[in-house]
Amino acid sequence: MPDVELATDTSGGASLQRRGAELTVVVPTLNERANIDLLVARLHKSLLGINWEVVFVDDDSKDGTIAAVRDIASHDYQVRGIRRIARRGLAGACLEGVLSSSAPIVAVMDGDLQHDETCLAAMFETMRGGGADLVVASRYGDDGDANSGLSRLRSGGSRLATHLARLLLKVPLSDPMSGFFMVRRDIVDAVAPRLSRQGFKILLDIVASSPTPLRIREIPYVFGPRLHGQSKLDSLIVLEYLGLLVAKASGDLISTRFLAFGLVGSAGVVVHLSVLHVLLPHGLPFTVAQTAAMFTAMAFNYTLNNTFTYRDQRRHGWRFVTGFAMFAALCSFGVVAGVGVSTLLYTSPSRWWAAGLAAAAVGSAWNYITNSAITWRVR
Template structure:
């Protein structure tokens, strides 16, 4: 078996399968000798896996071999497989996964092209598995893989539907892998989730857990493909609350690569909280679009006021103000709201041209209506907001459907 899915057309996929299944020796060359040793009994045993370990990756090339080796050492006696879901890493993480999969049937890989996000990667990996139990963990070696057998026994022999590996047990575990600032932020985020949402676990922000696959299958239609806190999403989206158990573990320091935590992840977390509090009526993407729109509104009103003070006519000032807001909104939406579909290089420029062209219709409508209102009631700020709202509605529709359409 090939062990991975590369989003290829059937013809290429068939060619690739023939290459992998070929017994010619040239497919197994020297660089593979550094991969983890593979036991013959593991290769010859055709039993289906009882456990699938889902590991999302993005630029984790140095961590793959050590992690697979650790899984072999700790999961003796358990039929398992590991599914790496790679978001088209620039460091060619998927190539290392492919090399190992040629020697080890337990290793599978999925390469996602033009799709980004830890939650979406985890969900895609889980839904590609046929094992009745799945675990989710990071590729950065910070999660303690020796907890997996205990978690597997708990979920196999007790009534637990989901086992969370918690960093905040009683007494609290020392979190070696966190800086003081990050640990404070994690505790704050955990406290917010516990107070606002019905999450009966000490660590709803954990990225290390094991769950019966049926639980995720049932919640899948409601799960967000964006963000980094899929456990929290599962807990709040499941039709029937799962029975939860916990195991303690010590969060390790990262050995290779860089942390993916940034300000955008914080915003996506807040968006997830709002989405769950509103019953998913307000999505994280829509919330971010509104934040960007608010910034665009500030740009719009600032430019409008300055041009009016410079004694330009209202129609001219309003036109320049709306076009300034269009440029601001495009730049920020490309960087933040649609960063999983971000346009780069020439596509950035063509996207700006398309976005500006489509938004020009909103500009014409906004200028016309706001000018009409201004002639009746000359309140510059109210008329400016009216024009901006009209433009914003049009911009949102065209942004999602055309400029940043899913490919």
């Protein structure tokens, strides 16, 4: 329990004052109700003698996770909960939790009990002693082990992702995919504007975004099996991770979201041409076939962007329909802008490709900026 001091009030009596937390443990959650009580109990046991708090950042779970957090918080002041509405993503949840803390040191760990909470005390002592800016619990150190908590496929994928991160970004970590680490809060404060809110791997983002090299220490741990609930890892997370690698390798000139938007747009071109190729042989006028192909491609692009690119701001129900109307209208303006620019740049038949590329660039930039600001704006 955090230390409690006695202070004398103006009437000569005594009042209780709690010291501020030295350590904040941030736990992002999505449908982890069954694990909340167990994790809090384990933290109380593992962090004796440390002024700590735990912040559960919940992405509006449907199983009552935030209600379980509030039940505990009503009688345990070391427990707090943040409920996020219409926002999704582990990285974004971690960032909100860290930025909500006033403690000088923050830890991030999962809520599924696969991370060994007994490591926290040793990590904290290393941080408090000034020996590191960042301490990472590694599954791949000399005494670490990920085999008990991961399937063979996920273990192989994790090692491949680790190799790519070390190859492309030169990060000095044996386990850059780890979701279990401790860091000085001021470091996160400094790089927060550059961090992606998408994806799962905020540790890699923090290290790659830091303008100066961080003093990093690693401690090995055994990655345990999940006791309750289901894993949130899916195929889209893999694509988001690859997007993060590209974004950081480019020095953030290409954002993860813009890269995804561009990939969807490229796929939409293929859909457009395919529909046009199918319709024209059936005797339809070119204008009719072209219009049908354009709207099919727009519907394809919108649906894929809503599912993947803006998954943390996904539109549902009637908002999905109104979102498509806005998307189509904004993209139509993008076509007009692209045609206008390409017409100005077109000077001769031999330079058609330059004008075409300019039109594509202007149209893509317009579509991305306007749809991010309007169709999928943060609510």
